[in-house]
Amino acid sequence: MGENTYDVVVIGGGPGGYVAAIRARQLGLSVALVEKEHLGGVCLNWGCIPTKALLRTAEIYTAMSHAAAYGLKADNIGFDLDAVVKRSRKIAGQLSSGVRYLMKKNDVTVYNGTARFVSAGDGAAVLHITDNEGGGEEIRGTHTIIATGARARTVPQAGLAPDGDKVWTAKEAMVPDQFPDRLLVVGSGAIGIEFASFYNALGAEVTVVERLDRILPVEDEEVSAFARKSFEGRGMRIHTGANVTGLEKSDAAVTVSLQTKDGDTVTETVDRVIVAIGIIGNTEDIGLEDIGVEVANGHIVVDPYLRTSVEGVYAIGDVVGPPWLAHKASHEGIICVEALAGEEEVHALDVSAIPGCTYCQPQIASIGLTEAKAREEGYDIKVGKFPFQGNGKAIALGEPEGFVKTIFDSVTGELLGAHLVGAEVTELIQGFGIAKTLEATEQELFHTVFPHPTLSEMMHESALDAFDRVIHT
Incomplete structure (x- = not known):
């Protein structure tokens, strides 16, 4: 192939994208991967891994708090927030560096920048790469895999627009500027509950707001009920069937207005708010509309083998919709590559066989x-x-x-x-x-x-x- 022409181009270096790139190289295909920030994507840098580091700190802190139950003595226990965050960031950095090593080991060409489709079909896609210094060049891919992930969903009309200060997404919640003594978490899915659990374990007064009638709504009802009783036993306050109707910020605090399931209006005054009400696929600014890739409800539409509506263009991971899980994205990457390479015995992903995990206490x-x-x-x-x-x-x-x-x-x-x-x-x-x-x-x-x-x-x-x-x- 000519210079800057590849069998496979992967857009996005998260757990779907980098795994797809490695599997494509194992099958003898030439591969380029485009990543605008850090290899490993949200999962390794701002999601799965660093949050688990934080939650491990919370687990150990909880165990120390109950040392006497194990016949141990641990007096005057406390925590250093800066050190807690530093450990989490160090682990994320280590793993991101590990992915870069894997790219080099497997001879994957990495472009640091953003990609946008110029054209697609007719046997290849042309993409314009804008590097992080503002330069640009074009590359071609016989097959192009979109693995651009997703971002936090917000509700600006209710004031739930993260500002990096008083109103956080998961990213800000991982690197707090100070420990919030009072915290309100909007959304009780895995992300919201994990942060609620972390801050609660370290001593914050935590309130969780969920618009549906129970927390952890994708879980079995018995699990949801058991978890709620456990969380409340640990001091959390939980509002289900409730909606945030307004938010007012001052220099000192945030006042959140809620409408309860009974139609009453209540207010909560807290130091910080975490918005964790789901995610939406990163489908913008990559030229999908220019080449005709179908997008519905904020996610790219694909068939069971991750093919989009445009020949030679595929999509995997969070950008194609739920379940929004790193291990799902990785398996989709492998299925996608093996199918496009013509491997035998390629099976579509059975969603019912995908485990889901929430690392709360x-x-x-x-x-x-x-x-x-x-x-x-x-x-x-x-x-x-x-x-x-x-x-x-x-x-x-x-x-x-x-x-x-x-x-x-x-x-x-x-x-x-x-x-x-x-x-x-x-x-x-x-x-x-x-x-x-x-x-x-x-x-x-x-x-x-x-x-x-x-x-x-x-x-x-x-x-x-x-x-x-x-x-x-």
Whole structure:
């Protein structure tokens, strides 16, 4: 190929884009990747990884606060906010550098700048690259993968327009200029609840506002109810079925007006507000309208193999819509590349087999159908549940809070869904992920030997409970 001409051009270096680039090189294709900021995207730099670093600090701080329960002494405990943030940023920087190493190792050409389509179709797309110094050049790609990610959704009419000062997005919440003694979080999805949990653990008075009738609305209803009781037990205040109707900022504070589910108006005065009401795809300013790529509801429309409405142009990750998860984006990148390369046995992504994790205290993890959704879809189901307080390892860890819930098709025995809340469930969920991929029934789970003493034994007991064979309750 000629200079600046590639088999594959990837726009965006997040967990979808950089994984797609590596897989394309493994298949012998020439690859260019365009990234305007930091390799690793939001996930490594401002999302998944640095927030987990912050939440780990909160976990350790909570454990220190309960040292006496373990026979330990920890007096006058406290935290250094600058050091907490510095650790988080150092970890993000380390991993971003690691992605740059992977690009070099795999001989991926990296362009630092922004890309815009000049044309597409007729066997190749032409893109104009504007580098970060203002220069520009054109490159060509036989196949072009859009992996531009998404950004926080805002509601300016209610005053929920982040200003970097009093009203934050997740990005500002990760690098606070000061610790907010009073915090209001708008939105109770994974992002909102994780930040609520972090600041609550470090001592802030936290209020969560959710417009739907329950927090964590994508989770099973039992998990949502259990989590709410736990969060409120830790001092959080939660308003569900409520809307933010106005926001007034002063030098000292923010006053937020809420309309409750009963139609009453209440006000909350806080130091900072975090807006976490979802995300919208980054579809602007890349020339999609010029080449005819279909966009609907702020996301690029794709088929099961991530092909857009324009030949040779593909899209993966958050920019194509929910679930907005890094691991979903990575798998879409691999599926997309293998399909365009003509690999055999390429399977479209099964969304029901994608685990979701929320790293609050207690942790939450799920896969597949909720109980309500399974019934709605017409399944005759069997439901099993096992409590953490019945597990020896959980008691030994001092973590007796939570449960494991499993949902099976009563006719075929197929595992339809699993929903967990409690310590380390974000690690346990992958066991159910493998079971879903292998299309396991209750029999495979019954006959699997789970080691003792481990938290994983609850997965076994929950499956047994669904079929009236539970041992330890």
